[in-house]
Amino acid sequence: MTRVEVAIVGAGFAGIGMASALRRAGREDFVVLERAASVGGTWRDNTYPGVACDVPSHLYGFAAHPNPTWSGTYARGDEIHAYLERVVDAEGLRDRLRLRTAMQWADWDAEHEVWHLGTPSGVIVADAVVLACGRLTEPSIPDVAGLATFPGPLFHSARWDHDVDLAGLRVGVVGTGASAVQLVPELARTAAHVTLFQRSPAWIVPRGGGPYTDADRERFAAAPGELTRLRAALYSEGEARFASRSGDAVAAARAQAEALAHLEAQVADPALRAALTPDYAFGCKRVLLSDEFYPAVASDAVTLVPSALHSVEGPMLVAADGTRHEVDALVLATGFASTQQPYADLVIGEHGQTLAQHWSGGMTSFASTVVAGFPNLFVLNGPNASLGHSSSVLMIEEQAAYTARVLDRRAGGVLRVDPRAESAYTDEIVAAAASTPWMTGGCRNWYVDERSGRLTLLWPGTVDAFRARLARADGSEFLPAPEGIPV
Numbered sequence: 001m002t003r004v005e006v007a008i009v010g011a012g013f014a015g016i017g018m019a020s021a022l023r024r025a026g027r028e029d030f031v032v033l034e035r036a037a038s039v040g041g042t043w044r045d046n047t048y049p050g051v052a053c054d055v056p057s058h059l060y061g062f063a064a065h066p067n068p069t070w071s072g073t074y075a076r077g078d079e080i081h082a083y084l085e086r087v088v089d090a091e092g093l094r095d096r097l098r099l100r101t102a103m104q105w106a107d108w109d110a111e112h113e114v115w116h117l118g119t120p121s122g123v124i125v126a127d128a129v130v131l132a133c134g135r136l137t138e139p140s141i142p143d144v145a146g147l148a149t150f151p152g153p154l155f156h157s158a159r160w161d162h163d164v165d166l167a168g169l170r171v172g173v174v175g176t177g178a179s180a181v182q183l184v185p186e187l188a189r190t191a192a193h194v195t196l197f198q199r200s201p202a203w204i205v206p207r208g209g210g211p212y213t214d215a216d217r218e219r220f221a222a223a224p225g226e227l228t229r230l231r232a233a234l235y236s237e238g239e240a241r242f243a244s245r246s247g248d249a250v251a252a253a254r255a256q257a258e259a260l261a262h263l264e265a266q267v268a269d270p271a272l273r274a275a276l277t278p279d280y281a282f283g284c285k286r287v288l289l290s291d292e293f294y295p296a297v298a299s300d301a302v303t304l305v306p307s308a309l310h311s312v313e314g315p316m317l318v319a320a321d322g323t324r325h326e327v328d329a330l331v332l333a334t335g336f337a338s339t340q341q342p343y344a345d346l347v348i349g350e351h352g353q354t355l356a357q358h359w360s361g362g363m364t365s366f367a368s369t370v371v372a373g374f375p376n377l378f379v380l381n382g383p384n385a386s387l388g389h390s391s392s393v394l395m396i397e398e399q400a401a402y403t404a405r406v407l408d409r410r411a412g413g414v415l416r417v418d419p420r421a422e423s424a425y426t427d428e429i430v431a432a433a434a435s436t437p438w439m440t441g442g443c444r445n446w447y448v449d450e451r452s453g454r455l456t457l458l459w460p461g462t463v464d465a466f467r468a469r470l471a472r473a474d475g476s477e478f479l480p481a482p483e484g485i486p487v
Protein backbone atom coordinates (compact mmCIF):
# COMPACT_ATOMS: atom_id res chain seq x y z
CA MET A 1 0.00 0.00 0.00
CA THR A 2 1.30 3.45 -0.94
CA ARG A 3 0.25 6.52 1.04
CA VAL A 4 0.39 9.94 -0.63
CA GLU A 5 -1.20 13.31 -0.16
CA VAL A 6 -2.30 13.66 -3.80
CA ALA A 7 -2.81 11.01 -6.46
CA ILE A 8 -3.03 12.44 -9.98
CA VAL A 9 -4.56 10.10 -12.54
CA GLY A 10 -3.41 10.62 -16.14
CA ALA A 11 -0.19 11.98 -17.58
CA GLY A 12 -1.29 14.15 -20.47
CA PHE A 13 -1.15 17.93 -20.44
CA ALA A 14 -3.51 18.02 -17.44
CA GLY A 15 -1.71 15.49 -15.24
CA ILE A 16 1.71 16.93 -16.01
CA GLY A 17 0.42 20.48 -15.53
CA MET A 18 -1.10 19.51 -12.18
CA ALA A 19 2.07 17.81 -10.98
CA SER A 20 4.11 20.87 -11.97
CA ALA A 21 1.69 23.17 -10.14
CA LEU A 22 1.95 21.06 -6.97
CA ARG A 23 5.71 21.06 -7.14
CA ARG A 24 5.80 24.83 -7.61
CA ALA A 25 3.45 25.19 -4.63
CA GLY A 26 6.03 23.30 -2.57
CA ARG A 27 4.12 20.03 -2.42
CA GLU A 28 6.19 16.91 -2.86
CA ASP A 29 3.92 14.14 -1.66
CA PHE A 30 2.19 13.09 -4.87
CA VAL A 31 2.24 10.46 -7.60
CA VAL A 32 1.01 10.49 -11.18
CA LEU A 33 -0.69 7.28 -12.32
CA GLU A 34 -0.72 6.62 -16.05
CA ARG A 35 -2.19 3.49 -17.56
CA ALA A 36 0.00 3.69 -20.70
CA ALA A 37 3.72 3.10 -20.98
CA SER A 38 4.59 6.76 -21.51
CA VAL A 39 3.26 10.24 -20.85
CA GLY A 40 1.57 12.38 -23.48
CA GLY A 41 -2.10 11.36 -23.57
CA THR A 42 -3.63 12.69 -26.79
CA TRP A 43 -0.19 13.18 -28.33
CA ARG A 44 0.98 9.69 -27.51
CA ASP A 45 -2.17 8.02 -28.82
CA ASN A 46 -2.85 10.03 -31.97
CA THR A 47 -0.14 9.21 -34.49
CA TYR A 48 -2.14 9.35 -37.72
CA PRO A 49 -0.49 10.97 -40.75
CA GLY A 50 -0.74 14.73 -40.54
CA VAL A 51 -1.56 14.88 -36.81
CA ALA A 52 -0.83 18.36 -35.46
CA CYS A 53 -2.31 20.93 -33.13
CA ASP A 54 -4.72 23.43 -34.63
CA VAL A 55 -3.96 26.11 -32.07
CA PRO A 56 -0.64 27.90 -32.67
CA SER A 57 2.18 25.93 -31.04
CA HIS A 58 3.40 28.87 -28.99
CA LEU A 59 0.02 28.99 -27.27
CA TYR A 60 -0.36 25.22 -27.08
CA GLY A 61 2.14 24.63 -24.30
CA PHE A 62 2.74 25.57 -20.69
CA ALA A 63 3.46 29.23 -19.96
CA ALA A 64 6.37 28.12 -17.76
CA HIS A 65 7.87 26.05 -20.57
CA PRO A 66 8.12 28.11 -23.76
CA ASN A 67 9.59 26.06 -26.57
CA PRO A 68 11.79 27.86 -29.08
CA THR A 69 12.22 24.74 -31.21
CA TRP A 70 8.71 24.17 -32.61
CA SER A 71 9.01 23.29 -36.28
CA GLY A 72 6.25 25.63 -37.34
CA THR A 73 3.12 27.58 -36.50
CA TYR A 74 1.25 24.31 -35.85
CA ALA A 75 3.44 21.65 -34.26
CA ARG A 76 3.25 18.01 -35.32
CA GLY A 77 1.90 15.49 -32.81
CA ASP A 78 5.26 13.78 -32.28
CA GLU A 79 6.85 17.13 -31.39
CA ILE A 80 4.14 17.81 -28.81
CA HIS A 81 4.64 14.34 -27.34
CA ALA A 82 8.41 14.96 -27.12
CA TYR A 83 7.72 18.40 -25.57
CA LEU A 84 5.67 16.78 -22.79
CA GLU A 85 8.46 14.28 -22.10
CA ARG A 86 10.87 17.23 -21.80
CA VAL A 87 8.56 19.06 -19.41
CA VAL A 88 8.48 15.95 -17.19
CA ASP A 89 12.28 16.06 -17.02
CA ALA A 90 12.50 19.83 -16.61
CA GLU A 91 10.05 19.70 -13.69
CA GLY A 92 11.81 16.69 -12.14
CA LEU A 93 8.64 14.60 -12.28
CA ARG A 94 10.11 11.36 -13.62
CA ASP A 95 10.28 9.69 -10.19
CA ARG A 96 6.65 10.61 -9.49
CA LEU A 97 5.35 8.77 -12.53
CA ARG A 98 3.74 5.38 -12.14
CA LEU A 99 3.52 4.22 -15.74
CA ARG A 100 1.49 1.15 -16.78
CA THR A 101 -0.55 1.83 -13.67
CA ALA A 102 -4.23 2.27 -14.40
CA MET A 103 -6.61 3.53 -11.76
CA GLN A 104 -9.05 0.60 -11.76
CA TRP A 105 -11.32 2.03 -9.10
CA ALA A 106 -11.35 4.82 -6.52
CA ASP A 107 -13.47 4.71 -3.35
CA TRP A 108 -13.91 7.35 -0.68
CA ASP A 109 -13.20 5.87 2.76
CA ALA A 110 -15.57 7.83 4.97
CA GLU A 111 -14.08 6.57 8.21
CA HIS A 112 -10.54 7.68 7.52
CA GLU A 113 -11.51 10.45 5.08
CA VAL A 114 -9.13 9.33 2.39
CA TRP A 115 -9.39 7.93 -1.11
CA HIS A 116 -8.41 4.36 -1.90
CA LEU A 117 -7.33 3.80 -5.48
CA GLY A 118 -7.06 0.32 -6.93
CA THR A 119 -4.21 -0.27 -9.37
CA PRO A 120 -2.71 -3.48 -10.80
CA SER A 121 0.26 -3.00 -8.46
CA GLY A 122 -1.71 -2.44 -5.29
CA VAL A 123 -3.81 0.10 -3.46
CA ILE A 124 -2.85 3.74 -3.17
CA VAL A 125 -4.27 5.74 -0.28
CA ALA A 126 -4.50 9.45 -0.97
CA ASP A 127 -5.95 12.46 0.82
CA ALA A 128 -6.89 14.01 -2.50
CA VAL A 129 -7.34 12.75 -6.05
CA VAL A 130 -6.97 14.72 -9.26
CA LEU A 131 -8.65 13.09 -12.24
CA ALA A 132 -6.70 14.17 -15.31
CA CYS A 133 -7.96 11.32 -17.47
CA GLY A 134 -8.74 13.39 -20.58
CA ARG A 135 -11.92 13.91 -22.55
CA LEU A 136 -10.89 12.87 -26.06
CA THR A 137 -9.34 9.63 -24.92
CA GLU A 138 -11.83 6.86 -25.74
CA PRO A 139 -12.31 6.31 -29.48
CA SER A 140 -15.94 6.34 -30.51
CA ILE A 141 -16.64 3.36 -32.75
CA PRO A 142 -19.82 3.82 -34.79
CA ASP A 143 -22.51 1.21 -34.48
CA VAL A 144 -22.49 0.19 -38.12
CA ALA A 145 -24.11 -3.08 -39.14
CA GLY A 146 -21.62 -5.57 -40.51
CA LEU A 147 -18.50 -3.67 -39.46
CA ALA A 148 -17.02 -6.92 -38.16
CA THR A 149 -17.34 -8.48 -41.63
CA PHE A 150 -14.84 -6.04 -43.12
CA PRO A 151 -11.96 -8.29 -44.23
CA GLY A 152 -9.16 -5.72 -44.53
CA PRO A 153 -7.27 -3.49 -42.11
CA LEU A 154 -9.67 -1.47 -39.99
CA PHE A 155 -8.68 0.95 -37.26
CA HIS A 156 -9.61 4.21 -35.54
CA SER A 157 -7.58 7.34 -36.26
CA ALA A 158 -6.49 7.48 -32.60
CA ARG A 159 -5.15 3.90 -32.76
CA TRP A 160 -3.31 4.12 -36.08
CA ASP A 161 -1.86 0.77 -37.15
CA HIS A 162 1.60 1.62 -38.42
CA ASP A 163 2.17 -1.99 -39.46
CA VAL A 164 -0.31 -1.47 -42.28
CA ASP A 165 0.99 0.27 -45.39
CA LEU A 166 -1.97 2.04 -46.95
CA ALA A 167 0.06 3.14 -49.99
CA GLY A 168 -1.60 1.86 -53.15
CA LEU A 169 -4.75 0.69 -51.33
CA ARG A 170 -8.32 1.90 -51.72
CA VAL A 171 -9.04 3.42 -48.35
CA GLY A 172 -12.41 4.28 -46.86
CA VAL A 173 -12.43 7.08 -44.28
CA VAL A 174 -15.47 7.64 -42.07
CA GLY A 175 -15.88 11.13 -40.66
CA THR A 176 -14.96 14.68 -41.61
CA GLY A 177 -14.04 16.15 -38.22
CA ALA A 178 -10.78 17.54 -36.86
CA SER A 179 -8.74 14.34 -37.34
CA ALA A 180 -10.12 13.61 -40.83
CA VAL A 181 -9.24 17.03 -42.22
CA GLN A 182 -5.64 16.40 -41.19
CA LEU A 183 -5.29 12.81 -42.34
CA VAL A 184 -7.29 12.81 -45.61
CA PRO A 185 -4.82 15.07 -47.49
CA GLU A 186 -1.96 12.81 -46.36
CA LEU A 187 -3.76 9.61 -47.39
CA ALA A 188 -4.75 11.16 -50.72
CA ARG A 189 -1.05 11.49 -51.57
CA THR A 190 -0.28 7.78 -51.25
CA ALA A 191 -3.45 5.68 -51.33
CA ALA A 192 -4.79 4.36 -54.63
CA HIS A 193 -8.01 6.14 -53.77
CA VAL A 194 -9.78 7.57 -50.73
CA THR A 195 -13.55 7.28 -50.27
CA LEU A 196 -14.68 9.73 -47.63
CA PHE A 197 -18.00 9.34 -45.81
CA GLN A 198 -19.37 12.65 -44.57
CA ARG A 199 -22.44 12.72 -42.34
CA SER A 200 -22.23 16.45 -41.90
CA PRO A 201 -19.65 18.90 -43.30
CA ALA A 202 -17.56 21.14 -41.04
CA TRP A 203 -17.03 24.87 -41.29
CA ILE A 204 -13.39 25.17 -42.36
CA VAL A 205 -11.33 28.36 -42.32
CA PRO A 206 -7.82 28.93 -43.73
CA ARG A 207 -5.05 27.64 -41.49
CA GLY A 208 -2.17 29.83 -42.72
CA GLY A 209 1.13 29.73 -40.86
CA GLY A 210 4.00 27.57 -41.99
CA PRO A 211 7.35 26.19 -40.96
CA TYR A 212 9.74 28.19 -38.81
CA THR A 213 13.23 28.63 -40.21
CA ASP A 214 16.40 27.88 -38.26
CA ALA A 215 16.84 31.65 -37.99
CA ASP A 216 13.38 31.94 -36.37
CA ARG A 217 14.24 29.22 -33.88
CA GLU A 218 17.59 30.81 -33.07
CA ARG A 219 15.88 34.14 -32.54
CA PHE A 220 13.29 32.57 -30.21
CA ALA A 221 16.03 30.82 -28.22
CA ALA A 222 18.22 33.91 -27.99
CA ALA A 223 15.45 36.25 -26.89
CA PRO A 224 12.92 34.47 -24.63
CA GLY A 225 11.09 37.79 -24.28
CA GLU A 226 10.06 37.44 -27.88
CA LEU A 227 8.29 34.14 -27.12
CA THR A 228 6.48 35.75 -24.20
CA ARG A 229 5.31 38.57 -26.48
CA LEU A 230 4.31 36.08 -29.19
CA ARG A 231 2.32 34.00 -26.70
CA ALA A 232 0.56 37.12 -25.42
CA ALA A 233 -0.33 38.15 -28.98
CA LEU A 234 -1.63 34.64 -29.77
CA TYR A 235 -3.61 34.65 -26.55
CA SER A 236 -5.30 37.93 -27.51
CA GLU A 237 -6.02 36.67 -31.03
CA GLY A 238 -7.59 33.55 -29.52
CA GLU A 239 -9.74 35.57 -27.13
CA ALA A 240 -10.89 37.79 -30.00
CA ARG A 241 -11.96 34.63 -31.89
CA PHE A 242 -14.44 33.76 -29.17
CA ALA A 243 -17.02 36.22 -30.54
CA SER A 244 -17.31 34.44 -33.90
CA ARG A 245 -17.53 31.00 -32.28
CA SER A 246 -20.11 31.92 -29.69
CA GLY A 247 -22.71 33.58 -31.87
CA ASP A 248 -21.87 37.28 -32.03
CA ALA A 249 -23.81 38.04 -35.22
CA VAL A 250 -21.28 40.38 -36.86
CA ALA A 251 -18.21 38.33 -35.98
CA ALA A 252 -19.89 35.03 -36.97
CA ALA A 253 -21.06 36.47 -40.30
CA ARG A 254 -17.53 37.70 -41.07
CA ALA A 255 -15.94 34.35 -40.14
CA GLN A 256 -18.59 32.41 -42.07
CA ALA A 257 -17.97 34.56 -45.14
CA GLU A 258 -14.26 33.79 -44.81
CA ALA A 259 -15.04 30.06 -44.64
CA LEU A 260 -17.32 30.21 -47.69
CA ALA A 261 -14.73 32.22 -49.66
CA HIS A 262 -12.12 29.60 -48.71
CA LEU A 263 -14.39 26.83 -50.01
CA GLU A 264 -15.13 28.74 -53.19
CA ALA A 265 -11.46 29.45 -53.82
CA GLN A 266 -10.46 25.83 -53.34
CA VAL A 267 -13.36 23.85 -54.85
CA ALA A 268 -14.42 24.69 -58.39
CA ASP A 269 -17.28 22.18 -58.77
CA PRO A 270 -20.55 23.77 -57.52
CA ALA A 271 -22.11 20.39 -56.65
CA LEU A 272 -19.11 19.41 -54.55
CA ARG A 273 -19.11 22.86 -52.94
CA ALA A 274 -22.77 22.43 -52.04
CA ALA A 275 -22.02 19.04 -50.47
CA LEU A 276 -19.22 20.60 -48.42
CA THR A 277 -21.32 23.54 -47.19
CA PRO A 278 -22.69 23.13 -43.67
CA ASP A 279 -26.40 23.69 -43.10
CA TYR A 280 -25.96 24.75 -39.48
CA ALA A 281 -24.71 27.90 -37.76
CA PHE A 282 -21.05 28.83 -37.80
CA GLY A 283 -19.45 27.74 -34.50
CA CYS A 284 -22.08 25.10 -33.68
CA LYS A 285 -19.47 22.38 -34.15
CA ARG A 286 -15.73 22.92 -33.72
CA VAL A 287 -14.55 25.19 -36.57
CA LEU A 288 -11.68 23.49 -38.37
CA LEU A 289 -8.51 24.93 -39.86
CA SER A 290 -7.12 23.52 -43.08
CA ASP A 291 -5.59 24.68 -46.33
CA GLU A 292 -5.22 21.15 -47.69
CA PHE A 293 -8.51 19.39 -47.05
CA TYR A 294 -10.65 21.01 -49.78
CA PRO A 295 -8.00 20.63 -52.50
CA ALA A 296 -7.61 16.95 -51.55
CA VAL A 297 -11.38 16.35 -51.64
CA ALA A 298 -11.64 18.19 -54.97
CA SER A 299 -8.85 16.07 -56.48
CA ASP A 300 -9.27 12.80 -58.38
CA ALA A 301 -7.68 11.00 -55.45
CA VAL A 302 -10.76 11.39 -53.25
CA THR A 303 -14.46 10.61 -53.65
CA LEU A 304 -16.72 12.43 -51.22
CA VAL A 305 -19.79 10.43 -50.21
CA PRO A 306 -22.07 13.06 -48.68
CA SER A 307 -23.74 10.51 -46.47
CA ALA A 308 -23.11 8.51 -43.33
CA LEU A 309 -21.74 4.98 -43.54
CA HIS A 310 -24.81 2.79 -43.10
CA SER A 311 -23.49 -0.75 -43.24
CA VAL A 312 -20.60 -2.93 -44.26
CA GLU A 313 -20.87 -6.07 -46.38
CA GLY A 314 -17.40 -7.57 -46.48
CA PRO A 315 -15.25 -5.14 -48.49
CA MET A 316 -18.31 -3.18 -49.63
CA LEU A 317 -19.20 -0.03 -47.74
CA VAL A 318 -22.85 0.94 -48.07
CA ALA A 319 -23.72 4.59 -47.52
CA ALA A 320 -27.01 5.81 -46.07
CA ASP A 321 -27.79 7.23 -49.52
CA GLY A 322 -27.63 3.68 -50.90
CA THR A 323 -24.35 4.04 -52.83
CA ARG A 324 -21.85 1.20 -52.53
CA HIS A 325 -18.07 1.57 -52.41
CA GLU A 326 -15.53 -1.23 -52.34
CA VAL A 327 -12.34 -0.52 -50.38
CA ASP A 328 -9.28 -2.43 -49.15
CA ALA A 329 -8.86 -0.67 -45.81
CA LEU A 330 -11.08 1.33 -43.50
CA VAL A 331 -10.14 4.21 -41.19
CA LEU A 332 -12.64 5.40 -38.59
CA ALA A 333 -12.06 9.11 -38.00
CA THR A 334 -15.17 9.10 -35.86
CA GLY A 335 -13.99 11.05 -32.84
CA PHE A 336 -14.31 10.19 -29.19
CA ALA A 337 -16.84 9.31 -26.53
CA SER A 338 -16.68 12.72 -24.89
CA THR A 339 -19.76 13.35 -22.76
CA GLN A 340 -19.67 10.08 -20.81
CA GLN A 341 -16.17 9.40 -19.60
CA PRO A 342 -15.23 5.86 -18.54
CA TYR A 343 -13.28 7.13 -15.53
CA ALA A 344 -16.59 8.33 -14.05
CA ASP A 345 -17.70 4.70 -13.61
CA LEU A 346 -14.60 3.96 -11.55
CA VAL A 347 -15.02 6.58 -8.83
CA ILE A 348 -17.39 6.13 -5.86
CA GLY A 349 -18.04 9.14 -3.66
CA GLU A 350 -19.25 9.56 -0.12
CA HIS A 351 -22.89 8.73 -0.78
CA GLY A 352 -22.04 5.44 -2.47
CA GLN A 353 -22.73 6.92 -5.89
CA THR A 354 -20.36 6.69 -8.78
CA LEU A 355 -19.34 9.87 -10.53
CA ALA A 356 -21.17 8.49 -13.57
CA GLN A 357 -24.36 8.20 -11.51
CA HIS A 358 -23.93 11.72 -10.19
CA TRP A 359 -23.48 12.80 -13.80
CA SER A 360 -26.39 10.76 -15.19
CA GLY A 361 -27.87 13.96 -16.62
CA GLY A 362 -24.50 15.17 -17.87
CA MET A 363 -21.35 16.39 -16.14
CA THR A 364 -21.71 19.06 -13.45
CA SER A 365 -19.22 20.74 -11.14
CA PHE A 366 -18.26 23.90 -9.40
CA ALA A 367 -15.46 25.83 -11.12
CA SER A 368 -15.44 23.08 -13.76
CA THR A 369 -13.22 21.27 -11.26
CA VAL A 370 -14.85 20.11 -8.00
CA VAL A 371 -17.95 17.97 -7.56
CA ALA A 372 -20.49 17.72 -4.73
CA GLY A 373 -20.43 14.33 -2.98
CA PHE A 374 -16.81 13.68 -3.96
CA PRO A 375 -14.66 15.14 -1.18
CA ASN A 376 -11.11 16.22 -1.94
CA LEU A 377 -11.57 15.28 -5.60
CA PHE A 378 -10.66 17.45 -8.58
CA VAL A 379 -11.42 16.89 -12.25
CA LEU A 380 -9.24 18.62 -14.85
CA ASN A 381 -10.37 19.16 -18.44
CA GLY A 382 -13.71 17.56 -17.59
CA PRO A 383 -17.02 19.39 -17.12
CA ASN A 384 -17.26 22.69 -19.05
CA ALA A 385 -13.51 23.04 -19.34
CA SER A 386 -12.81 22.75 -23.06
CA LEU A 387 -12.65 25.56 -25.58
CA GLY A 388 -13.66 26.01 -29.18
CA HIS A 389 -11.66 29.18 -29.72
CA SER A 390 -8.27 28.77 -28.06
CA SER A 391 -5.80 26.44 -26.36
CA SER A 392 -6.99 23.80 -23.90
CA VAL A 393 -3.71 24.16 -22.06
CA LEU A 394 -4.75 27.62 -20.86
CA MET A 395 -7.80 26.13 -19.15
CA ILE A 396 -5.78 23.26 -17.70
CA GLU A 397 -3.29 25.74 -16.22
CA GLU A 398 -6.12 27.71 -14.58
CA GLN A 399 -7.68 24.55 -13.15
CA ALA A 400 -4.33 23.31 -11.83
CA ALA A 401 -3.69 26.68 -10.17
CA TYR A 402 -7.18 26.63 -8.58
CA THR A 403 -6.60 23.05 -7.34
CA ALA A 404 -3.21 23.92 -5.84
CA ARG A 405 -4.74 27.00 -4.17
CA VAL A 406 -7.64 25.08 -2.69
CA LEU A 407 -5.37 22.27 -1.48
CA ASP A 408 -3.31 24.90 0.31
CA ARG A 409 -6.40 26.14 2.10
CA ARG A 410 -7.41 22.59 2.98
CA ALA A 411 -4.86 22.53 5.75
CA GLY A 412 -5.43 18.85 6.42
CA GLY A 413 -9.23 19.03 6.40
CA VAL A 414 -11.80 17.70 3.98
CA LEU A 415 -13.11 19.80 1.11
CA ARG A 416 -16.78 19.13 0.48
CA VAL A 417 -18.41 21.10 -2.28
CA ASP A 418 -21.71 22.66 -1.30
CA PRO A 419 -24.29 21.11 -3.65
CA ARG A 420 -25.88 24.57 -3.92
CA ALA A 421 -22.61 25.96 -5.28
CA GLU A 422 -22.49 23.21 -7.90
CA SER A 423 -26.09 23.79 -8.86
CA ALA A 424 -25.64 27.59 -9.07
CA TYR A 425 -22.52 27.15 -11.23
CA THR A 426 -24.45 24.77 -13.51
CA ASP A 427 -27.21 27.39 -13.80
CA GLU A 428 -24.60 30.01 -14.73
CA ILE A 429 -23.35 27.74 -17.53
CA VAL A 430 -26.86 26.99 -18.77
CA ALA A 431 -27.68 30.72 -18.88
CA ALA A 432 -24.41 31.65 -20.61
CA ALA A 433 -24.88 28.90 -23.20
CA ALA A 434 -28.57 29.40 -23.88
CA SER A 435 -28.42 31.54 -27.00
CA THR A 436 -25.09 30.32 -28.38
CA PRO A 437 -24.76 28.32 -31.62
CA TRP A 438 -23.65 25.29 -29.56
CA MET A 439 -27.23 25.09 -28.28
CA THR A 440 -29.29 26.69 -31.01
CA GLY A 441 -27.16 26.35 -34.15
CA GLY A 442 -28.96 23.33 -35.59
CA CYS A 443 -26.15 20.78 -35.39
CA ARG A 444 -25.33 17.77 -33.26
CA ASN A 445 -22.05 18.51 -31.47
CA TRP A 446 -20.00 16.75 -28.84
CA TYR A 447 -20.14 19.69 -26.44
CA VAL A 448 -23.75 18.91 -25.50
CA ASP A 449 -24.78 15.91 -23.41
CA GLU A 450 -27.22 13.82 -25.42
CA ARG A 451 -29.18 12.84 -22.30
CA SER A 452 -29.97 16.27 -20.90
CA GLY A 453 -29.34 18.53 -23.88
CA ARG A 454 -27.10 20.58 -21.60
CA LEU A 455 -23.73 22.03 -22.60
CA THR A 456 -21.38 19.91 -20.49
CA LEU A 457 -18.02 19.88 -22.25
CA LEU A 458 -17.41 23.43 -23.36
CA TRP A 459 -16.74 26.45 -21.16
CA PRO A 460 -19.14 29.01 -22.65
CA GLY A 461 -16.81 31.98 -22.25
CA THR A 462 -13.36 33.36 -22.86
CA VAL A 463 -10.26 32.22 -20.97
CA ASP A 464 -10.24 35.61 -19.27
CA ALA A 465 -13.79 34.98 -18.08
CA PHE A 466 -12.80 31.56 -16.71
CA ARG A 467 -9.85 33.07 -14.89
CA ALA A 468 -12.09 35.76 -13.43
CA ARG A 469 -14.71 33.17 -12.39
CA LEU A 470 -12.13 31.07 -10.58
CA ALA A 471 -10.68 34.16 -8.93
CA ARG A 472 -14.16 34.83 -7.51
CA ALA A 473 -14.21 31.38 -5.88
CA ASP A 474 -13.44 32.46 -2.33
CA GLY A 475 -13.86 29.17 -0.51
CA SER A 476 -17.59 29.59 0.11
CA GLU A 477 -18.10 26.83 -2.47
CA PHE A 478 -17.12 24.36 0.26
CA LEU A 479 -19.31 23.34 3.17
CA PRO A 480 -18.25 24.71 6.54
CA ALA A 481 -17.28 22.41 9.41
CA PRO A 482 -18.42 20.02 10.75
CA GLU A 483 -19.52 18.69 7.31
CA GLY A 484 -16.46 20.20 5.69
CA ILE A 485 -13.91 22.74 6.77
CA PRO A 486 -13.96 26.50 6.55
CA VAL A 487 -11.55 27.71 3.89
Ligand SMILES: Cc1cc2nc3c(=O)[nH]c(=O)nc-3n(C[C@H](O)[C@H](O)[C@H](O)COP(=O)(O)OP(=O)(O)OC[C@H]3O[C@@H](n4cnc5c(N)ncnc54)[C@H](O)[C@@H]3O)c2cc1C
Pocket residue numbers: 009010011012013014015033034035036039040041042043046051052053054055060101102103104132133134135136137179343380381390391392393
Ligand atom coordinates in the same frame (compact mmCIF):
# COMPACT_ATOMS: atom_id res chain seq x y z
C1 LIG B 1 -6.14 14.63 -32.50
C2 LIG B 1 -6.37 15.69 -31.47
C3 LIG B 1 -5.92 16.97 -31.69
C4 LIG B 1 -6.13 17.96 -30.73
N1 LIG B 1 -5.68 19.21 -30.99
C5 LIG B 1 -5.87 20.18 -30.06
C6 LIG B 1 -5.41 21.50 -30.31
O1 LIG B 1 -4.86 21.81 -31.35
N2 LIG B 1 -5.64 22.43 -29.36
C7 LIG B 1 -6.28 22.14 -28.19
O2 LIG B 1 -6.45 23.01 -27.37
N3 LIG B 1 -6.69 20.87 -27.93
C8 LIG B 1 -6.51 19.91 -28.84
N4 LIG B 1 -6.96 18.63 -28.58
C9 LIG B 1 -7.58 18.33 -27.28
C10 LIG B 1 -6.54 17.63 -26.37
O3 LIG B 1 -7.10 16.43 -25.94
C11 LIG B 1 -6.18 18.55 -25.21
O4 LIG B 1 -5.63 19.75 -25.73
C12 LIG B 1 -5.15 17.96 -24.22
O5 LIG B 1 -4.12 17.27 -24.86
C13 LIG B 1 -5.85 17.08 -23.23
O6 LIG B 1 -4.96 16.77 -22.20
P1 LIG B 1 -5.46 15.88 -20.97
O7 LIG B 1 -4.29 15.65 -20.11
O8 LIG B 1 -6.65 16.50 -20.37
O9 LIG B 1 -5.98 14.54 -21.62
P2 LIG B 1 -5.21 13.39 -22.39
O10 LIG B 1 -4.14 13.96 -23.22
O11 LIG B 1 -6.25 12.57 -23.05
O12 LIG B 1 -4.51 12.56 -21.24
C14 LIG B 1 -5.25 11.76 -20.35
C15 LIG B 1 -4.35 10.66 -19.85
O13 LIG B 1 -5.04 9.95 -18.82
C16 LIG B 1 -4.73 8.57 -18.96
N5 LIG B 1 -5.80 7.83 -18.28
C17 LIG B 1 -7.12 7.81 -18.57
N6 LIG B 1 -7.77 7.02 -17.72
C18 LIG B 1 -6.86 6.52 -16.87
C19 LIG B 1 -6.93 5.63 -15.75
N7 LIG B 1 -8.10 5.07 -15.35
N8 LIG B 1 -5.79 5.34 -15.08
C20 LIG B 1 -4.60 5.89 -15.47
N9 LIG B 1 -4.48 6.71 -16.54
C21 LIG B 1 -5.59 7.03 -17.21
C22 LIG B 1 -4.70 8.36 -20.45
O14 LIG B 1 -3.99 7.20 -20.81
C23 LIG B 1 -4.00 9.64 -20.92
O15 LIG B 1 -2.61 9.48 -20.97
C24 LIG B 1 -6.79 17.64 -29.53
C25 LIG B 1 -7.27 16.35 -29.33
C26 LIG B 1 -7.07 15.39 -30.28
C27 LIG B 1 -7.59 14.00 -30.02
